[in-house]
Amino acid sequence: MDYLADHTTTTARDRLAGAEVALLPTGATEQHGPALPLSTDFRAAETVAGRIDRDDTVRLPTIPVGVSDHHRQFHGTLSVTPETFEDYVGETVASLADHGVRKVVLVNGHGGNSDALRRAARRLRRQEVAFAVPWNWWANLDDLTRELFGEDGIGHADATETSMVYAVAEDLVREDALAAAEAGAADSWGKSVHGGEVGFDTADFSDSGAVGHPTEASREAGERLLASATDDLDALLDWLADQPFADLLPQDHR
Template sequence: MTLLAERTTATAADELEGADVGVLPVGSTEQHGPALALGMDHLAAEAFARSAIDREDSVVLPTIPVGVSAHHRQFDGTLYVSPETFERYVTETIASLAEHGVRKVVVVNGHGGNTGALRRAARTLRDDRTAFAPPWNWWDSVEDVADDLFDEAGGHADAMESSLLWHLHADLVDADELAAAEDGASDGWGESVHGAALGFDTIDFSESGAVGRPTQADPEKGAQVFEAARDQLHALLDWLADRPIDDCWPRDHE
């Protein structure tokens, strides 16, 4: 099935009738240090989602490119909406798809800041029996691969993200700036003082906006990351397509 946005209303009916699962890519438009394009997160989510366009059981929705990114606001070019706005937008988008009969959705997420809002949206949709829409974070599916390929704690604009974007869109990575990104990066995400998390904004702990060791980036490693995560996504789509919708709803209190 091709992208829903490329269908006409006359041809969409048959496509939607044959779809078991919707695929909704979401991400952000935010700083990723001096070496990576602002669109890193939504471009990654879109690439993973579009890997499903040849599946007969799936329909790929348009990408939501702006997310929950206020913690990057001190860096130029960052766009963001509130968690409440993002949560409501995703919830209503999926609910509108459910009106066309597609009530199982994988939300392909490219930005960690979206995670809380997506979990709340998924719970609301499930509790209302509108749709079953689990969020899928691509980086969570490749932790073992990342451990083998990179020597870093990582977190943001790191070697893994840089490698992935380099593989997907080489023209959107300024390789000459990877060293500068690493020079101003923190080793891990956030800052803690006596057990209190104080890194409210990225600028509080990273001068460059990066977290990790981006100089380890390599497009061939990015290809390995993409292929591994893509395979995990398709396994999830297979599982969800086969799962009866009645088995997706909350269990009744006994």
């Protein structure tokens, strides 16, 4: 699929004229324990988006820094406020809409971005600027992660994420550190006392920064995760490309 940033302004004019949908990968630059790179989240989103090959879809440059304040105690983590991230994503999509592409999938690789992405999407729709769909690459993979690892969903630097990094950037997995990552990992996300949430930062409940069991990861599992995520995104694009923009606007604005 065409990467918009590789076009010239002349060729971009024609490419955007033929596009129904754009993909905007978003992620984070943040700690993923001692075995995975800081780029884990944005590389996963970027790779899934980059595997899409459709004439009606164009890929935008990746936004590599997201809402990661809860990882701030771990070296290398970069973060912006939710408000800054929401505005940046929203204004990026709005600038694309000026060129006529008003349907976008926000291909996200970091759970901490989710609330801000939803707010940006709601605002764009309410203002009738664009229709943006927040989409996490792992959103529809519970059956597969249950088959592969015996658990639903995704932790942090766990078997699912580690397998995904094997698939998208194998040389960046520090295999000799996987055991240490797991030894200092939490079994689940967060910390509570009598039903009250008291673990606000990852450092409150994970010594290594990981949550889950990264030693259970494999290259084969990563390839299956990547393939399934790509299929899900392609199916979403089928649906979105077929929707008239006017039908996606709020009911009271029609």
